[in-house]
Amino acid sequence: KISRTPHNTGQSARWGNVLTNHRRAMLRVTPVYGSPSPSAGDPPSSSSSSDGPPDWLSSPSPSCTLVEYAGMRVLLNVGWDEGLVAPHKDDGAEEMSAAGGGRSPAVAPNELPDADAVLVCDSTLGSLGGLPRYFGASSPGDGAGAGGRAGRTPRGLCGSRRGGGSGKGGRRGNPPFLATYPTVKMGQMTMYDQHAGLSLDGCDPGYTLEDVDACFGPGGFETLKYSQTFYLPADGDEGGDSNQSSKGKKLGASSRTSGKLLAVTPHRSGRVSGGCYWVLRRLVDDTEIVLAPTYGVGRERHLAGSTLHRFGTSADALVTCPGGPRGALGGLYRPGDGGRPARLPPPSSSRSEAELVESVMTTLRRDGNVLLPVDASGRVLELLLILDRHWERNRLGGAYNLVWVGPMAHNTVEFARSQLEWMAAPLGAQFDGQRGHPLALRNVTICSCSSEAERAVGDGNPSCVLASGTALDHGPARDLLLRWGSNPDNLVLLTDSTGCPPRGDVWSGRARG
Numbered sequence: 001k002i003s004r005t006p007h008n009t010g011q012s013a014r015w016g017n018v019l020t021n022h023r024r025a026m027l028r029v030t031p032v033y034g035s036p037s038p039s040a041g042d043p044p045s046s047s048s049s050s051d052g053p054p055d056w057l058s059s060p061s062p063s064c065t066l067v068e069y070a071g072m073r074v075l076l077n078v079g080w081d082e083g084l085v086a087p088h089k090d091d092g093a094e095e096m097s098a099a100g101g102g103r104s105p106a107v108a109p110n111e112l113p114d115a116d117a118v119l120v121c122d123s124t125l126g127s128l129g130g131l132p133r134y135f136g137a138s139s140p141g142d143g144a145g146a147g148g149r150a151g152r153t154p155r156g157l158c159g160s161r162r163g164g165g166s167g168k169g170g171r172r173g174n175p176p177f178l179a180t181y182p183t184v185k186m187g188q189m190t191m192y193d194q195h196a197g198l199s200l201d202g203c204d205p206g207y208t209l210e211d212v213d214a215c216f217g218p219g220g221f222e223t224l225k226y227s228q229t230f231y232l233p234a235d236g237d238e239g240g241d242s243n244q245s246s247k248g249k250k251l252g253a254s255s256r257t258s259g260k261l262l263a264v265t266p267h268r269s270g271r272v273s274g275g276c277y278w279v280l281r282r283l284v285d286d287t288e289i290v291l292a293p294t295y296g297v298g299r300e301r302h303l304a305g306s307t308l309h310r311f312g313t314s315a316d317a318l319v320t321c322p323g324g325p326r327g328a329l330g331g332l333y334r335p336g337d338g339g340r341p342a343r344l345p346p347p348s349s350s351r352s353e354a355e356l357v358e359s360v361m362t363t364l365r366r367d368g369n370v371l372l373p374v375d376a377s378g379r380v381l382e383l384l385l386i387l388d389r390h391w392e393r394n395r396l397g398g399a400y401n402l403v404w405v406g407p408m409a410h411n412t413v414e415f416a417r418s419q420l421e422w423m424a425a426p427l428g429a430q431f432d433g434q435r436g437h438p439l440a441l442r443n444v445t446i447c448s449c450s451s452e453a454e455r456a457v458g459d460g461n462p463s464c465v466l467a468s469g470t471a472l473d474h475g476p477a478r479d480l481l482l483r484w485g486s487n488p489d490n491l492v493l494l495t496d497s498t499g500c501p502p503r504g505d506v507w508s509g510r511a512r513g
Contacts, residue, residue, distance in 0.1 A: 008262060012484065027069050027289060029319055032113060033106045034063030062126040064106075067112050067319070069289060070262040070282040072232045075175075076114045076291050076319075080106070080129030081471070107112040109134050116232050119264065121293060122178040122275035122379050123186035124195065132191055135174045136211020147326065176234045177215070180266055181223045182274025182422050185415045186279040186377035188216040189408040193376035194466055197406035197475030220500055224266050231283075257283055268410050270296030272378045274422050279311055289317040301385045302423045302438075353386050359493060360387070360464055368489035369457070370464040373454075374475040377412045380404070383466060383495060391443035401461050403445045405453040405467030405476045410446055413439060450479040470496045 062079025104259050112134050121127045179187070191212045198205040214220065224230060257263075260283055266276035269292065277292035288311070295306040363370050374380040384404060391402050406412070417439045420428045427438040447453045453476060457463040469475030472492075486492040 008464055011366065026065070027084045027317055029065040030068070032064040032066055032075070032115075062129055063293070064112075064130065065293075065319075066115065067280070067289075067291065070284070072262045073113065074232075074264070074280075075113070075118045075485075076295065078112075078118060078126045078134055079124075080131040080133060081125050106130070114144055115175050117175050117230075117234060117264065118177045119278050119279065119291065120177060120183055120187070122272040122378065123183045123190055123270065124191075124375060125190060125271060127293075128183075128187045129191070129194065131177070131187075131215045132207035132211035137206050137214035137216055137482065139275070142387045169414070173224070174215075174220075177221045178230055178264060178266070179221055180225070180274040180276055182415075182419050182423070183272075183276070184221045185215060185419075186222055186273060186412065187339055188227050189412045189415065190376045190378070192217070192411075193406055193408045195476075197469055201474045201478075203474065226266060226268050229263050229265045231257060232262040232264060233260065267311060268304065269294065270298075270300070270303050270306050273303065273381065273416065273419060276308070277308060277312075279315070287316045290315040292318065292320045294321070299424070301382055301389075302427060303426050312469055326474045356386065356493070357390050358384075359491065363489070363491040364462040364464065367462050368487070368491060369462055369484050370478050370491045370493060371477065371484060372466045372493050373472050373481075374404075374406075374468060375405055375470055376408055376468055376478040377416075379495065380406075380412075380466060381416055381439075384444060385438070387464065387466075388441050388443050396450065397443050399461060401445065401459070401463035401465075402443050403447060403453055403456050403463060403465045403489060405447040405450065405465060407448055407475075409448060409468070412485065435438055450476045453480070470494075 030276075032117060062081050063079075064078045065076040067074050067076055118131075118135075120131075189209075192209070193211060195205045195207070195212065222230060222234075263281040265279045265281070267279060269275045269277045271294060275294070277290060277295055279288055279290050281288045290308070290312050292308055292312060295308050296303070297305050297308070301344050312320070360370050372383065373453075374383060386400055391397055391400075417437060420431055420438070430436070430438045445456045447456055453467070455467060457465065465480060467475070467477035467480050469477030472478055472481050481492065485492070
């Protein structure tokens with residue numbers, strides 16, 4: 001028996017190492033909130049009835065996803081919009097879900113899972129709208145932020161980013177936020193715009209401007225370029241200081257990755273300036289997973305297409321929305337083996353542009369006005385370029401007004417003009433060739449509030465107005481909708497499909513008559 005004791009002890013130790021390595025090798029993806037999921041009575045495999053599709057088939061919503069890989073825990077996006085239900089202490093989950101019209105309720109700030117890093121894909125509310133709510137500064141002394149919530153300590157106000165009690169007042173510190181430079185700057189404009197639109201209507205946005213500054217201010221984000229790698233654990237967590245040391249001096253590959261477990265790299269996803277998907281590489285065996293919740297494969301006026309086809313098809317795992325490059329449709333655009341070309345070229349945006357311009361001009365020619373609800377700093381740039389070029393080419397400035405109104409419109413366009421290196425190559429070539437700035441927008445009148453927009457369209461000419469507030473329930477878009485909505489000659493042109501009712505709701509409404 002005594003002779004067996006060392007053998008048994010060693011065997012137990014080996015099994016312990018095997019279990020530890022198994023946990024680190026495991027990939028676990030857990031939706032925290034916002035992701036639609038099938039109900040118990042309607043599994044994904046069930047077919048739709050004559051009344052419509054299952055309830056789980058709904059339009060995209062802001063989400064937060066916990067990804068556990070290589071011993072690291074990362075949050076993919078922390079999105080938010082008005083459709084998500086903020087949890088309250090006295091309300092049950094069932095009541096919150098019913099009040100939110102079926103949208104998943106979000107978690108309380110102190111219930112958000114701990115993570116080693118937060119990966120932000122783009123500057124839209126669906127990707128970063130929840131950052132100030134969950135990671136903003138708390139009011140001093142009482143440990144509660146706006147609305148009485150328990151906040152965390154911003155990275156610039158605490159010495160350690162992990163572990164309870166390390167921040168000011170015993171609160172947890174924020175993990176590092178990883179994003180590209182345009183995502184940080186444009187995302188800050190998005191949050192300012194959202195706060196202004198709700199506050200001016202007398203609503204509580206759920207966060208303060210101090211919360212926004214704490215997240216997007218100095219030390220809040222680690223800004224990365226495309227194809228630039230960041231190693232986890234981050235500096236000051238459990239590993240060394242390779243992320244900062246590699247900026248100051250040239251180190252070998254072994255020195256940069258000493259004590260690190262996971263390499264995180266952003267790549268271009270299209271759709272929004274600075275938008276990215278993430279490639280996570282486990283350093284122990286170089287296996288890769290790709291996190292790509294949103295992407296755009298087609299070339300646009302101000303952005304090149306996504307590079308997802310280079311990484312998403314060869315990765316060991318791909319986390320994305322239904323379909324994607326590995327689906328049947330994505331396979332049509334993927335190059336074949338042996339250098340064979342793809343069956344179909346990447347989809348062109350020219351048809352969508354033509355339909356957009358035709359809808360706008362048809363309304364203006366009958367002396368109607370056009371309202372386009374837009375976001376603060378994302379897809380609005382593409383729409384502005386399309387319409388400004390059409391106004392310039394056809395010299396429409398004297399007959400029709402083209403207006404962009406939003407609380408942060410002036411700031412957004414200034415930031416966009418300094419980010420040409422993140423946009424499509426033809427825009428940079430136009431600027432380098434001294435043919436004028438591609439974002440000069442000479443035919444666009446930029447306004448910061450509804451009163452300025454009313455003066456801009458007060459000359460009696462039909463007007464096309466791009467107004468902040470895609471949900472049409474606050475901000476300049478809501479004001480213009482109330483003013484123009486009763487006239488059948490006017491047009492409200494929705495530019496964001498996520499703001500449309502889910503197909504299941506439409507079909508169910510038709511079935512009920």
